[in-house]
Amino acid sequence: MLKNRIIPCLDVKNGRVVKGINFVDLKDAGDPVEQAKIYSDGGADEICFLDITASNENRDTIYEVVEKTSKKCFVPLTVGGGVRSVDDINKLLNCGADKVSINTAAVENSKVVVDSSKKFGSQCIVVAIDAKKNGNKWEVFTHGGRNNSGIDALEYAKKMEDSGAGELLVTSMDRDGTQVGYDIELMSKISSKVNIPLIASGGVGNLDHLVEGIKSGKASAVLAASIFHYGKYSVKEAKQYLESKGIPVRT
Amino acid sequence: MNVTIVDYKSGNISSVINSFKEVAQNKVKIEVTSDVSKIKSTDKVVLPGQGSFKSCVDALQSIKGLVDCLNEFVINKKKPLLGICVGLQMFADVGYEESETKGLGWISGKVTKIDNQNGKYKLPHIGWNQINIVKGSKIFKDIKDKSHMYFVHSYEFVPTDKNSISATTDYSSKHVCAVEKENIFGTQFHPEKSDKTGLKIINNFINL
Numbered sequence: 001m002l003k004n005r006i007i008p009c010l011d012v013k014n015g016r017v018v019k020g021i022n023f024v025d026l027k028d029a030g031d032p033v034e035q036a037k038i039y040s041d042g043g044a045d046e047i048c049f050l051d052i053t054a055s056n057e058n059r060d061t062i063y064e065v066v067e068k069t070s071k072k073c074f075v076p077l078t079v080g081g082g083v084r085s086v087d088d089i090n091k092l093l094n095c096g097a098d099k100v101s102i103n104t105a106a107v108e109n110s111k112v113v114v115d116s117s118k119k120f121g122s123q124c125i126v127v128a129i130d131a132k133k134n135g136n137k138w139e140v141f142t143h144g145g146r147n148n149s150g151i152d153a154l155e156y157a158k159k160m161e162d163s164g165a166g167e168l169l170v171t172s173m174d175r176d177g178t179q180v181g182y183d184i185e186l187m188s189k190i191s192s193k194v195n196i197p198l199i200a201s202g203g204v205g206n207l208d209h210l211v212e213g214i215k216s217g218k219a220s221a222v223l224a225a226s227i228f229h230y231g232k233y234s235v236k237e238a239k240q241y242l243e244s245k246g247i248p249v250r251t
Numbered sequence: 252m253n254v255t256i257v258d259y260k261s262g263n264i265s266s267v268i269n270s271f272k273e274v275a276q277n278k279v280k281i282e283v284t285s286d287v288s289k290i291k292s293t294d295k296v297v298l299p300g301q302g303s304f305k306s307c308v309d310a311l312q313s314i315k316g317l318v319d320c321l322n323e324f325v326i327n328k329k330k331p332l333l334g335i336c337v338g339l340q341m342f343a344d345v346g347y348e349e350s351e352t353k354g355l356g357w358i359s360g361k362v363t364k365i366d367n368q369n370g371k372y373k374l375p376h377i378g379w380n381q382i383n384i385v386k387g388s389k390i391f392k393d394i395k396d397k398s399h400m401y402f403v404h405s406y407e408f409v410p411t412d413k414n415s416i417s418a419t420t421d422y423s424s425k426h427v428c429a430v431e432k433e434n435i436f437g438t439q440f441h442p443e444k445s446d447k448t449g450l451k452i453i454n455n456f457i458n459l
Contacts, residue, residue: 002422003379003399040446045379071269076401076444093263098444120262121302123375123403166375166403197373220373250379250399 003250004214005045005221006238007078007199008228010035013052015061033068039228040073042235045250047073048101048223051081052144063095070096080128080169089116093124101126101169104142107149107156110163117164126199127165129153131186132173138186145173153186154193161194168194169223171202179205179226187217199223207233207241214247254457255282255293259310259317262301267335270443271297274453287316295459296324300337304346304362304406307337308354318355325357329434333390333456339430339437340408348406358432360410365423372423374405380420380428382440388417388431390438390455398448400428400440408439 011018016030036047047069051062059082066079079092080101089100105112106127117125130145131138131153138153157168170190172183182200191198197220200213204224213222227233239249254275256267264283271281282289290296298321300307311317325332334342343354346362354362367374379399384391400420407426410416418429420440428439436456442449 001381002376002402005378070266071273074266074270074273074444074446074450094265096265096269098263098266119302121306122405123301123377124263167377195367195370195373196375197377220378 001248003045003248004219004242005199006210006235006242006249007046007048007221007223008039008044008235009048009050009201009223009225010229011052011225012049012062012065012081013054014058015065018052032065033072036069036077037072039235040075043239043250044075044235045221046076046078048078048080051079053082063091066092066095066097078126080126084112086112086116086119089120089125093120097124099124099126099167101128103128103130106160107140107142107151110159113160113163113165117166122164122166125165126167126169127160128169128171129157129160129190130171130173133183133186141173145176154189157190157194161196165196167197167199169199169201173202175203176201178203181205181209182213182217182219182222184212184217187213187219191218197221207238210238210242211245211247214242215245252295253280253282253293254295254297255284255290256297256299257290257317257321258283258285259314260285261299261307261310261337264299264301266441266443267297267299270450270453271457274450275457279457285314285317287314287320290317290320290324295330295456296321296332297456298332298334298338298341300335300339300341302337304337304340304348304354305350305352307341308346308352311341321355325435331434331436331456331459334435334437335443336404336439336441339439340406342430342435342437343408343410346406357435358410358415358430359412360408362406362408365405365407365426368423375403376405376422377403380422380440382418382420382428383425384418386417386431388429388436389459390431390436390452391417391429392455394448394451394455399445400438400442400449401444402428402440404439408437
């Protein structure tokens with residue numbers, strides 16, 4: 001039986017992790033490689049890096065991080081943030097990323113998704129959707145949540161599936177950072193609309209939220225950052241909890 | 252001993268390279284090449300594959316002499332080869348992704364889209380799934396039945412001769428996820444991304 005995945009996400013800036021983890025036995029709290037290794041050893045099903053490096057001149061630091069991590073972690077590694085072109089995707093894959101997530105560039109020009117999924121295969125193309133509720137619909141935001149494209153998130157999700165995305169990483173901007181749980185309505189609506197797996201993101205504060213994301217949100221995988229970073233829960237505890245609620249996980 | 256990973260521009264193979272190097276350390280030489288003369292003289296071959304069946308077959312054929320060299324290596328010399336993902340699928344006679352495309356024909360059968368039961372199952376089949384070991388393949392030495400492996404695919408290999416099946420997995424229906432026919436080995440899942448268990452399979456192949 002296919003298991004639901006738990007994906008810890010690390011924010012990386014200029015090659016260093018921000019919002020460091022309070023793990024014991026951690027030599028360097030800012031080293032993404034070391035932290036990714038701790039997660040994968042702890043049973044994380046995948047690792048996600050989000051590059052939040054602001055300036056273009058520091059962009060190369062992410063390639064170095066990916067290269068080092070992929071030599072130590074033997075679970076899938078997804079990298080996103082600042083990915084603009086087929087060439088950017090190519091570089092990340094060559095450094096050892098298994099999947100690349102595309103956000104703003106996909107909204108501005110869906111051809112990036114079409115071209116990259118043709119070139120590298122759908123399996124490595126994740127489209128990240130940042131959505132915010134407006135009345136009774138959700139709109140897609142770009143540039144790290146700064147710009148409203150006005151595009152309907154549900155229609156956009158379908159379009160991205162048709163363009164060749166292998167997975168969708170859906171973040172509720174209303175919930176992100178709030179720790180009150182995923183936007184279940186958004187997740188389940190998108191998941192029901194498309195036939196590719198959905199990764200739920202934004203708002204996790206406790207383990208019940210992960211359960212809801214999978215059971216009610218119909219997500220194939222759940223992504224979380226802070227609950228793992230600050231040592232509130234370990235990936236192992238999260239998996240045990242999910243299992244106790246009847247959700248199939250890899251143990 | 253030399254293990255050669257065939258680099259025929261079939262998409263991203265860095266994870267395959269990293270995992271084989273991790274397992275081999277300095278004991279076994281891991282070579283990455285599309286050079287036919289090097290592949291000819293090596294001891295073992297790894298055939299990765301990403302993207303569509305057609306794009307992989309086209310990429311193999313675009314390198315002059317490569318398909319003949321692989322045929323010679325596998326069929327005449329009977330040396331060990333491991334196909335991963337589309338690398339395994341290409342063992343078939345024919346694939347139906349994008350368009351009907353002739354495969355290598357090493358293990359008789361076809362590659363067709365997983366039946367998603369009218370949308371009941373999402374495709375691609377992405378994530379960790381358990382394998383049902385149906386026969387003691389050499390690459391499954393010390394691998395427990397029901398071990399979790401990482402999958403990413405929408406198409407499945409349907410062999411004519413069921414004796415070649417070494418493991419299956421359950422998604423929508425029971426489908427083939429590993430084959431073994433004499434010196435030919437293949438996994439639909441990605442051992443290079445399947446954590447310690449996956450590395451053990453790679454180790455088993457290296458130590459054949």
